[in-house]
Amino acid sequence: MIWASALIFITALSSGVCDDGHEMEEFLKREYTLSKPYQDVGVSGSSHWELMGDALVSSDYVRLTPDQQSKQGAIWSRMPCHLSDWELQVHFRVHGQGKKNLNGDGLAVWYTKERMQRGPVFGNRDFFTGLGVFVDTYPNEEKLLEAQKKRYTPRTQRIFPYVLAMVGNGSISYDHDRDGRPTELGGCNAMVRNQKHETFLFIRYVRRRLTVMMDIDGQHEWRDCLDVPGVRLPQGFYFGASAVTGDLSDNHDLISMKLYQLTILRSKQEDEEQEEVLVPSVDNIDLLRPPVDEESVSSVGIFFSVLFTLLGVFLLVVVGLVLYEHWSESRRKRFY
Ligand SMILES: [Ca+2]
Structure with missing residues (x-):
């Protein structure tokens, strides 16, 4: 039953039409695909995939971390990927004993140099170059503010687990304490934990458009999570996945990662415009933008800062006038 639905699901995707009306076809690329029975995975040098840290492979899954404290694990493709348009379907499971919000920290899917x-970003290094899509299961900022007895801006309030995408160029840091808010390209809430049915994450990169979708309700339907145009990712990067646990934990399991090459019919003009990308970037977004405190740029904030500046200037003028009056008075007295 599951297989039948999965088949319909994949067939439905195997030849489709893009949002912008262009025809495309997809081909499974076995060399970038991780699937059962995970032949030779983790055996040095003999498979397309390499394990790291606490990650281990069983017959049914690759467990990035077990449901134990302070574990981190990862799996990486050995070969760089030189496709310009692709789609990655990640079948995963996050499950553990911890009650709601007493579990952590989440997993990440990577396409990086x-x-x-x-490292500290879901078990992977910080200041990475490329794309990271995070399934963040622990609300660090909320817990920090709670501990400091601070209230929080409803604008940044979110429900966890939260899926978020970030593009790094090698010189920006992921802010773990703020759950990546300062560098977020987009995201969505996704109740992925302890689900009885299968959970999927879908990353599509076509014509520099990054789309992330989730299938977590057991309906075999993709739900939009984020859609960002103008994302420039170089070719020749590596696919990988990582996960981490801290004081709180979960099993972070990968069942499969399937990479499809998308063949897009490009116009001659599009082909000519396709210059080589060397450093990841996103059109109209400064990846190096300083962390923004949403409160300070809210319209109420701007109104009050303008008001106080005007009051300050007014006060200075009044004080100046009074002093000037005083000074000319005493000067007149000295003359007489
Ligand atoms: Ca977090």
Whole structure:
């Protein structure tokens, strides 16, 4: 039953029409695909995939971390990918004993220049170059503000687990304490934890448009999560996935990662415009923008800062006039 639906699902996708009306076809690329029975995965040098840290492989899944404290694990493709348009379907499971919000920290799917480097971003290095899509299961900022007895801006309030995309150019940091808000390209809430049915994440990169969709309700229907045009990702980067646990934990399991090459019919003009991208970037977005405190740029905030500036200037003028009056008075007295 599941297989039949999965088949319909994939067939439905295998030849389609883009949002912009262009025809496209897709081909499964086995060399970038991770699927059962995970033949030779983790055996040094003999498979397309390499394991790292606490990750281990069983007959049914690749477990990036077990449901235990302070674990981190990853799996990386050994070969760089030189496709210009692709689609990655990730079948995963996040499950554990912890009650709601007493679990963590989440998993990440990567397309980056760097590979096999341990670090603080869901088990992977910070200051990465490329794309990261995070399934964040622990609300760090909320818990931090709660501990500081601070209230929080409804504008940045979100429900966890939260799926978020970030593009890094090697010199920007993921803000773990703020759950990546300062560098977020887009995201959505996704109740992926302890689900009885299968959960999928879908990343499509076509004509520099990044689309992330989720299928987590067991309906075999993709739900939009984010859609960002003008994302420039170089070719020759590596696919990978990583996960981390801290004081709180979960099993982070990958069942499969399937990469499809998308063949797009491009016009001659589009082909000519297709210049080589060397450093990841997103059109009209400064990736290096400083962390924005949403409160300080709210319209109410702007209104009050203008008001106080005007009051300040008015006060200075009044004080100046009074002093000037005082000074000319005493000067007149000295003359007489
Ligand atoms: Ca988090």
